[in-house]
Amino acid sequence: MESSSGNGKGMAEAYEEVEGEANFESDEIERNKVGIMRALVEREDPSSKDVDDFMIRRFLRARDLDIEKATDMFLKYLSWKKSFVPNGSISESEIPSQLAQNKLFMQGVDKTGRPIIVVYGGRHKQTTPEELKRFVVYTLDKICSRMPAGKEKFVSIADLEGWGYTNSDVRGYIAALTILQDCYPERLGKLFLVHVPYVFMTAWKMVYPFIDNKTKKKILFVENKKLNSTLLKDIDESQLPDAYGGRLPLVPIQNC
Structure with a gap:
């Protein structure tokens, strides 16, 4: 009309x-x-x-x-x-233990062109708090340097399969979250939490109060039975990591 x-x-x-x-x-x-x-x-x-x-x-x-x-x-x-970061960047020689855990990968982009990061929480082992902070900065700087033209945010898949108390590092999680929120604001576009074991919720309850409201709105817990369909809503199969039924192999962050 x-x-x-x-x-x-x-x-x-x-x-x-x-x-x-x-x-x-x-x-x-x-x-x-x-x-x-x-x-x-x-x-x-x-x-x-x-x-x-x-x-x-x-x-x-x-x-x-x-x-x-x-x-x-x-x-x-x-x-x-x-x-x-007095030298302007974190070198790989400053984070050997973190890189050896082979827990963070970068591959593909979502349907809006945002790069995709995959983190395996079950591979995380506690090291010194300072090294973990350096690893977080190294990772975020690497992601930002690989950001496609016209894009400012990234999407992350946090895979918690196999996560247990030996991987629990609440202080480390809060430190990483603080750096993301206070020093790299408006960089996270969406966070998918997948393969979440019940035991993880104990740590989550301790971390949750430190997450600001803007970040909370970007976090999505994904049921196992809806994993593939949920990811495919945001990520084309051609860009989805092969670990989740897509076509792209995962690439360690240090090789990106």
């Missing part, structure tokens, strides 16, 4: 036009706030001039476009980066 406004536009077309205007206004507000935040952080830390607007936007979005909160978060990140 066409509208009665006499301009010949259908209701759907008119709605899309209004929605487009709303999106434009929203984008304009966001761009203005990015500019304001950039000026603030550059005044406090001149090194932030090397950071692109997309990074500043991610921190803004992580704090619901609150400039003051996002600026504080970003300045803390810059301080952390200088102290924890």
Whole structure:
């Protein structure tokens, strides 16, 4: 049915036009706030001039476009980066025990072009907290450096088959989560938890309070019987790792 406004536009077309205007206004507000935040952080830390607007936007979005909160978060990140990664990156020689566990892989993209990461929780063994943190940073930096043009987020499949108390590392999980949320905000697109044993829920209950609300919305527990169908909703068979019925072999993160 066409509208009665006499301009010949259908209701759907008119709605899309209004929605487009709303999106434009929203984008304009966001761009203005990015500019304001950039000026603030550059005044406090001149090194932030090397950071692109997309990074500043991610921190803004992580704090619901609150400039003051996002600026504080970003300045803390810059301080952390200088102290924890003084050379600008983590070398493989700094994380030998973590890499030897052969627990993290990267292969394929989902239907929106986001890279896919596979983590095998049952292979995780506790090492020093500092090495685990370095491994997390190494991994996230590697993922971000391989991000397709125009994409900012990744999708992860956390496979907990075989997970038991020997793999339980609550302090390590919280440390990794903190780095992801505070230093790499708006990078996680979705997290599929698969092959989840009941015993894992004990650790999950201890970690859950440390997960922010934005991250919680991105986490999906997948039933074993619905595993293939659930993954295929987001990932084409040609891009799905062969471990889940797809066509791509898994590639260790250090070989990507």
